[in-house]
Every structure is written in C-alpha cells, then in structure tokens.
Amino acid sequence: EDLGKMTYTTMCIKESLRLFTSVPFVFRYLSKPITFPDGRSLPAGCQVGLNFFALHRNRDIWQDPEIYDPLRFSPENSAQRHSHAFLSFSAGSRNCIGQQFAMIEMKVALALTLLRFELCPNPSKPPTPVAQITLRSSNGIHLHLKKIH
Ligand code: HEM
Numbered sequence: 001e002d003l004g005k006m007t008y009t010t011m012c013i014k015e016s017l018r019l020f021t022s023v024p025f026v027f028r029y030l031s032k033p034i035t036f037p038d039g040r041s042l043p044a045g046c047q048v049g050l051n052f053f054a055l056h057r058n059r060d061i062w063q064d065p066e067i068y069d070p071l072r073f074s075p076e077n078s079a080q081r082h083s084h085a086f087l088s089f090s091a092g093s094r095n096c097i098g099q100q101f102a103m104i105e106m107k108v109a110l111a112l113t114l115l116r117f118e119l120c121p122n123p124s125k126p127p128t129p130v131a132q133i134t135l136r137s138s139n140g141i142h143l144h145l146k147k148i149h
Pocket residue numbers: 021022023026027087088089090093094095096097098099101102
C-alpha cells in the first residue's frame with residue numbers, strides 16, 4: 001500500500017538513474033537504413049551505439065544537467081519532456097521487461113534503509129564511475145551510515 005504513496009522517493013530514484021544510469025549504452029544492428037528527422041541517414045548493416053549517459057546530461061534536454069534535482073520528475077515537469085529523454089530502462093519494443101519490478105525493489109530497499117540509517121557521502125573517497133556493461137564504481141561506494149534510534 002505504501003509503495004504507491006512514495007511519489008518523492010520515486011522521483012529521487014529516477015533522478016539518480018538519470019545521473020548514473022545503470023545501463024549507459026545499448027547497441028543495435030540496423031537491419032534496414034534509417035533516416036533521422038534532421039535528414040541524416042545511416043545504411044543497413046551498421047552497428048549503432050546509443051549513449052544514454054550522454055543523453056541524460058544533454059543540455060538541450062536537461063537544464064543544469066549536473067545538478068541533482070528530483071523535481072525534474074514531478075508530473076508537471078515530466079509532461080513537458082520528450083518521452084525518450086529519460087531512457088534508463090530503454091524504450092521501444094526491446095525495453096526493460098523488469099522495470100516495474102526494479103522500481104519496486106529500489107523503493108523497498110531505499111525505504112527500509114532510510115528507516116534505519118542516515119546516510120552521508122564520504123568526500124574523501126568519491127566513487128569513480130566506469131562504464132562496463134553496467135555503470136559501476138571502480139573503487140566502491142563509500143558512505144557513512146548513522147543508526148537511527
Ligand atoms: C535498475 C534496474 C534495471 C535497469 C536500469 C534496467 C535497464 C535495462 C535496459 C536499459 C535494457 C535494454 C538493454 C538493450 O536494449 O540492450 C534492459 C533490458 C532488459 N531487462 Fe532490465 N533493467 C533493470 C532491471 C531489470 C530486472 C529486475 C529485470 C528482470 C526481473 C530485467 C530484465 C530485462 C530483460 C529481460 C531485458 C531484455 C528485454 C529485451 O531485449 O526484449 N531488468 N534493462
């Protein structure tokens with residue numbers, strides 16, 4: 001029952017996925033030629049890489065993209081954006097079939113953590129993002145946890 005009421009938490013998770021999208025790239029093999037709205041085209045047989053990490057930090061789409069602002073995902077602000085501006089779960093016929101489950105899992109994990117702990121970043125050990133198949137930190141993610149009584 002509570003999951004449907006966690007609207008701000010959902011916005012925070014989406015904003016985190018925007019900045020540190022778990023799947024930074026996907027690739028597609030073009031079985032037929034494609035022409036983009038600006039007139040440029042690619043022939044069949046190309047391997048195309050789509051950079052979601054860069055898309056999520058594109059200044060033409062996101063104002064002050066480096067700033068963490070969950071309110072970008074409020075219903076009013078989301079309504080003005082292109083449906084493909086945020087692609088953490090990809091889009092189209094091969095989008096993520098686990099996205100609803102993943103969102104629920106993240107909300108549960110986050111809620112149960114925040115009920116017990118206050119979290120602070122450790123500025124002396126910032127994570128170093130590396131794009132493998134998924135986005136990871138090469139040196140771990142170091143946080144200070146304070147138990148909430
Ligand atoms: C935060 C968690 C997750 C993220 C960010 C994520 C993201 C993605 C992305 C971007 C794709 C497209 C990959 C591509 O086109 O090459 C994808 C595909 C897929 N995801 Fe997820 N995923 C997540 C969790 C899950 C979970 C929990 C499941 C299963 C329970 C799942 C199952 C799948 C499957 C089966 C596909 C392939 C769909 C297809 O090709 O038709 N994902 N996911």
